Amino acid sequence: MNGDEHNHDHDHDDHAPTREDDDLELTEGEARFLALKSLLIEQGVMTADEIRARMEFNERGSPHQAARMIARAWVDPAYKERMLSDTKAAAAELGIEATEAALVTIENTPKRHNMVVCTLCSCYPRSLLGEPPAFYVSKAYRSRAVREPRKVLREFGVDIPDAVDIAVHDSNADLRYVIMPMRPAGTEGLSEDDLAALITRDSVVGCALPVEPA
Amino acid sequence: MVDKLVTDIGGEPAGAVPQEDRDQLFWEKQMIAAFNLLQVKGVVVTDEFRRTVEEMPAEYYANSTFYGRRLDGMIRLLIEKGVLDADTFDKRAQEILAAGTRDHV
Incomplete structure (x- = not known):
């Protein structure tokens, strides 16, 4: 095992909530949020510390978590x-x-892409x-x-052969989906950590295939 | 016949899917965390929040952004529930926007 080392293409530190965006001009949206936040704190609905702690908790959610699970699977x-x-x-x-209220994992197969x-x-x-x-939140x-x-996937550079069915799963607040991609060929000797590094965020949404091993 | 909800856009024609990633801004992360807390504390529930988004006028919805919709929906809901006072909120937002800084919070 490599311990804490992981070779992902997504860098967690880049996303850490450690700074304000001081180089950006204050927009109306941000001003409205800051007004909301200051009033919620003044009125005792929540504290600044609670917001900070929740941001740290939210930062644990990252594609690395799904990748660990799928590599284990x-x-x-x-x-x-x-x-x-x-x-x-x-x-x-x-x-x-x-x-999440409920999570369901759906497995890709040679006959069906999800x-x-x-x-x-x-x-x-x-x-x-x-x-x-x-892209996921885009209209x-x-x-x-x-x-x-099929056409949308081609825009992502993913060409699913006509012989393979595509199933599209519509999430809602009560049920969210995780796609388990197929393990790529030629990965028999790889460790669990190395396998996890092949599993990208988009492959878990079904908009990409896992990275091919080097 | 029941009118479609403004949010019910599955299957509608649309242009290319944006391929470029966009990092969350700091205030957007704060906002998501604050909204999570409002739910954890039982101040709001998911379904009533969703309803405030579904009630948005079609034209407003069509021109709205993901984080903008969330913010506006939550503000409307908190005013409706009496957690926020509309005038106090508007005044505070205007003051912060006029000051143009993030120092006051």
């Missing part, structure tokens, strides 16, 4: 079964606290993937993913 069939039958419990096994959208808003498994990417993705998924 790839090497441990019993864990895979548990993840498919109870995703939140499988997360807890790896020390991940999933705050992708996730939330057509109504932006429901997303934040505990396992962090905040949703810009274009929300509109088109259910109508022409």
Whole structure:
């Protein structure tokens, strides 16, 4: 095991909530939020410390969490079964606290590729993937993913052969999805950590395939 | 016939899906954390928050952004519930915008 070392393409430190955006001009949206925040604190609804603590908690949600789970599932069939039958419990096994109401894992197969959208808003498994990417919350993705998924995937550079079905899963606040990509060929000798490094955020949404091993 | 909700855009025609990532701003992270706390503390529940977004006028919704909608929906809901006073909130927001700094909080 590599301990804390991981070779992901997403750098956690870049996203740490450690500073204000002092180089950016204050927008009306930010001013309105700051007004809301100051009143909630003054009125005793919440404290600044509670907000800071919750931001730190939220930072634990990152694609690395889903990658750890899927890599474990790839090497441990019993864990895979548990993840498919109870995703939140499988997360807890790896020390991940999933705050979502319900999580369901869906496995890609040679005959069926799966992708996730939330057509109504932006429901997303934040505990396992962090905040949703810009494409996921865009009106274009929300509109088109259910109508022409193959075409949308091609825009992401993913060409799913016609012989493979595509299933699109529409998330909501009560049920959010995690896609388990297929383990790439040629990864038989890789460690669990090295496998996790192949699993990208977008591959867990079904908009990418895992990285091919070097 | 029931009108479609403004949020019900699945299947509608639309342009290219944006491929560029955009990092969350600091205040957006603070906002999500504060909204999480409002739920954890039982001040608001998800479904009533969703309702405030669904009630947005179609034109407003069409021109809104992801974080902008969340903020506006939550402000409307907190005013509706009496947690926020509308005039006090507007005055505070104007003061902060006029000052143009983040120092007061």
